Amino acid sequence: MILEALGSTALGVVLAWAAVTRLSHRLPVHTLVYATGVAGALFGDFVTHSALGPGSALPSLLGAAIVSAASLSLLLRPAGLRRRRSAPA
Template identity: 70%
Template sequence: MLLEALGSAVLGLVLAVVAGNRLGHRLPTRSLVLATGVAGAMFGAFLTHSALDAGGVLLIFGGAAVVSVASLSLLLRPAGRLRRRSAPA
């Protein structure tokens, strides 16, 4: 179980670094991105381990990756400027 936790934390860190390198212009500060990636992966591993009990390490890492990517996607900002249209009077 300790290896699952460490592995999922490393997986979340790797996913956060990749997201920061590829989408750095659309993400907030790097420390927030790294913390969100690790926390999302740890929470995903916890959820998957709780749901599947001893379902296998690969399934737990898969759940960790899914939740980590989902939590990182919540940090994304729009690429361009938002156009605001005035409502007709």
């Protein structure tokens, strides 16, 4: 179980790093992105491990990757939209 948690953490860091390198202009502060990637991966591993039981390391890592990617996608800002200023009152 410890190796699953370490693997999920490493997977979360790798996914966060990939998101930062590819979508840096659309993401908030990098520390938040890395923390979200790791937390999402650990949560995904926990949920998948709880659902499938012990002895299922690869599906647990797959669940960790899916939840981590979904968590990181929630941080993305829309591209190309400019903020409109409201008219002064």
